[in-house]
Amino acid sequence: MVFGVLSNVPSMRSIERHSLKYVDFIKSDSGIVLMTKFNLKIEVAGQELTDQATQIRTEILEGAFVHAVTIMSPANAVQPDGHSIPGALIDVDTHRIEKFTLNDFLSQLSNLLDEIHLSNKAFFFNLLSNAGLEELEPKYD
Numbered sequence: 001m002v003f004g005v006l007s008n009v010p011s012m013r014s015i016e017r018h019s020l021k022y023v024d025f026i027k028s029d030s031g032i033v034l035m036t037k038f039n040l041k042i043e044v045a046g047q048e049l050t051d052q053a054t055q056i057r058t059e060i061l062e063g064a065f066v067h068a069v070t071i072m073s074p075a076n077a078v079q080p081d082g083h084s085i086p087g088a089l090i091d092v093d094t095h096r097i098e099k100f101t102l103n104d105f106l107s108q109l110s111n112l113l114d115e116i117h118l119s120n121k122a123f124f125f126n127l128l129s130n131a132g133l134e135e136l137e138p139k140y141d
Contacts, residue, residue, distance in 0.1 A: 033088035
């Protein structure tokens with residue numbers, strides 16, 4: 001396993017933080033992704049943000065995890081052929097700040113990865129409204 005190399009580093013005695021990041025892109029024909037695609041409500045100077053160009057970053061504490069969330073709209077995804085697609089970028093970086101000895105971290109790694117993955121995934125999908133979920137074009141079997 002890739003993490004096994006950590007045990008060969010003489011100065012590596014403990015792990016204090018680990019994280020998992022998920023980034024997605026919601027395309028938009030208009031170039032601006034409406035804030036209604038997300039489960040959030042932002043008001044500035046008495047005006048609710050709905051279709052304005054917006055960049056937001058915040059941190060949400062949830063149990064053992066901190067979710068650092070960034071939403072940028074408008075954003076452009078450039079494909080390998082150079083074609084640009086307008087939309088919004090959503091970034092959820094989930095951190096767990098807890099000290100482990102190196103041996104404890106490596107022995108629990110599978111469970112720790114499952115826990116952080118489930119937390120990150122749940123937070124991402126809870127961030128999207130029904131309209132946002134539809135934009136991802138989910139396919140159910």
